[in-house]
Amino acid sequence: MRIRSLIVWTTGIVAGLVLLLVLGTGGAYLWLRGSLPRTEGTLQIAALKAPVEVLRDSDGIVTIRAQSETDAAVALGYVHAQDRLWQMDFTRRSGAGRLSEVVGPATRRLDRFMRTLGLYSVAEANVEQASPALRAVLDAYADGVNAFIADPGGPLPLEFQLLRYRPEPWRPADSLVWGRLMALQLSGNWTEEILRARVARRLTPQQVADLWPAYPADGPVTLADVASDLDGLPLRELASLLPWELAPKDASNSWVLAGTLTASGKPLLANDPHLALSAPGQWYLARIETPEGTRAGATAPGVPFLVAGHNGRIAWGFTTTHSDTQDLFVERVDPADPARYLTPNGPTAFDTREETIVILGEEPDIITVRSTRHGPVISDVVDEAADTAKTAAGSNAVLALAWPALRPDDRTAEALFAINRARNWDEFEAAAADFHSPQQNIVYADTSGTIGFVAPARVPVRKRGDGRVPVPGWSGEFDWDGFIPFADLPRRVNPPAQRVIAANNKIVADDYPYLLTPDWPDPYRAQRIQDLLDADSRTPVSIEASQTIQQDVVSLAARTLLPSLLAAEPQTDRGREALDILSRWDGGMRRDDPAPLLFYAWLYALNRAVLSDELDGDFAAFQSPKVDFLLRVLRDGHAWCDDVATGPAEDCQTQLVTALETALNTLALRFPKAIGQLRWGDAHRARFNHPILSRIPLLGKVFTYSVESDGDSYTVNRGGVSFSGASGDLFEDVHGPGYRAVYDLATLDNSRFMIATGQSGNPLSPYYGNLTERWRDGVYLKLVGDATAPTRTLRLTP
DSSP: OOHHHHHHHHHHHHHHHHHHHTTOHHHHHHHHHTTSOOOSEEEEOTTOSSOEEEEEOTTOOEEEEOSSHHHHHHHHHHHHHHHHHHHHHHHHHHHHTOTHHHHOGGGHHHHHHHHHHTHHHHHHHHHHTOOHHHHHHHHHHHHHHHHHHHOOSSOOOHHHHHHTOOOOOOOHHHHHHHHHHHHHHTOOHHHHHHHHHHHHTTSOHHHHHHHSTTOOTTHHHHHHTTHHHHTTSOHHHHHTOSOTTTSOOOOEEEEEEOGGGBSSSSOEEEEEEEEEOOSSOSOEEEEEEETTEEEEEEEOTTOSSEEEEEOSSEEEEEEEOOOOOOEEEEEEBOTTOTTEEOOTTSOEEOEEEEEEEOOTTSOOEEEEEEEOSSSBBGGGGGSOGGGHHHHHHHOSEEEEEEOGGGOTTOOHHHHHHHHTTOOSHHHHHHHHTTOOSSOEEEEEEETTSOEEEEOOSOOEEESSOOSSSOEESSSSTTOEEEEOOGGGSOEEESOTTSEEEESSSOOSOTTOSSOSOSOOOOOHHHHHHHHHHHTTTTSOBOHHHHHHHHTOOBOHHHHHHHHHHTTOOOOSHHHHHHHHHHHTOOSBOOTTOHHHHHHHHHHHHHHHHHHHHHHGGGGGGGOSOOHHHHHHHHHHTOGGGSOTTSSSOOOHHHHHHHHHHHHHHHHHHHSOSOGGGOOHHHHOEEEEOOTTGGGSTTTGGGGOEEEEOOOOTTSSSOOEEOOSSOGGGTTOEEEEESEEEEEESSOGGGOEEEESSOSOOOTTSTTSSTTHHHHHTTOOBOOOOOTTSSOEEEEEEO
């Protein structure tokens, strides 16, 4: 984000805030309180066919009781808008590349990237191809949202007042673009390809292999085919196109146990998807009752059905497969005609379209988006709009992104809609066949006792290569040869082990006939889940035991690396004291313990000492330490330990001791207390930033929730550790299980749920952050729609 853009954007926010404050502090607050939703009485919505009841419990969690699926969708759209309208609008604007209309030039490049990808156009095409049943629900949901937009019953939420705009009517495509944004966030290979291409310019093939184990011997050769073309491309800028909140991330947990292993005799299914922490959170709990059945679980504001949950007969949950479904193709521009590019059949014209990006306070950007036979040209995004044509004429090559999620015939929304209504494994599996992107591990259980797992998606079959680096697009030899047939994708139904664990670990054996990815994430969380389930295999697993596993904070990664760190021989008393604390530590990332903070400060300093000299300007992409890499370095006495910028060669023992002292110096400055009094929670705080309100000078903290938290990036109870940003933010918890659920297929009303922050997106609501500490402390809720409990009832009538 450019400084000038940030100043313009911030000035606008402050001006809006001043306008509110001149109303008088008390008067402004009372007026804005009118933006809180009406939760009792009777309201009329023209789209309804019959009355609907909306019950809210003491935590603001809704139960919808409707006489039809479409009326339930109308009501869900209405309550989503009541509680999360600005979040919904921000999401659709992000996907459509229209943030700059209301935010200003700070989001210009993000809008250009989204317009280049064409996510919203894909969503519109998906709507046109939707089945009549799905289209009816999308339309009904939009009617519900629009009923609220037309008459919110008071002022719009605070964000609309500060940014001084009103939301446009909701469209069905606004609901489906959420899925395209989620696909973007859960598909990260294109950024890894760019990173490998960058570091291959400065490192030897062996060093690249060290950073990415099992790197194929011919990888650098393949890269050599396009090395000269890549030299002219802005790789570093391309890698930073997405803000952190939308950038690719990993992690999620799930396991499903057959009734033979559980206390109830029926399956248990546990799931906690991990995404960036934010306020409001990604998820909204709901229970929906219709004559067709009861559904309960996590909805996403803007989407008219459950994303994860149960429908009274089956339960399902998601983790990301981390397969490689993206490729970057280097396309050579025709030297004789910059409007064309080279293909195996000769020069071909770029497909082009014009996009106009409206920017608050500035003239619109009019850009020309180019696409090749492989996909959109993303390297154009980093050029200023006025220079696009000139850059195209002068460039030898461009980068095009091939990605199945950009296909207009993607049917993922149709699949999720059908999963919501599946009654058994066969119907669930048939629905999953349409789940095209992103590839997900979907765990399944039903009340009849069946358990299963399937990983559906359009996964490309490559003619050559493994997708690790950008490849030539002009020859055709690296093109895709269709997708892995659905029948051949990984799945299990009632496996002999009577359980399935999917925590982003490798899901296929080495003899699987297709390439899903050469780079599986580490198995630490999956291994820990397995160990805990095996710890007392003779005791049937209860729902409470699964909740306990979701809260586990032992880091197997720390346990694995710790012996190599303890081999250090510090020369100072404080160094020996730190080593003594770590030697008695069990690897538990508990917020009251000093050991996790000592461990991570040491890890951070060691990683910088080992990598920053070789990587230089590219080190920023490696600030988050790779435990397995450092373990190999320390075990092998690796040359990485030598600082290439100094004279005498350093060994790993020297670097270990020096890094420990550096870490202790850093901690002493930041936390001036005795080493034994340090606490992981001093630095590791789950911070829930609001995308707009948290940026307001002086007042940002008022709108930001923050709590000390347990865990790290490798624990089952994930607390993703930040290694970037200001020094005061180092080791913050920025990524984790915004939704937790354990489904009891013996009695689905006994299932347990929790989301981070709360149900409301309105900072003035008592439900904006009321669940935060309970989420942190492992408390769960039931979604039972109990009319005898304290509730407020809103009646919606035709």
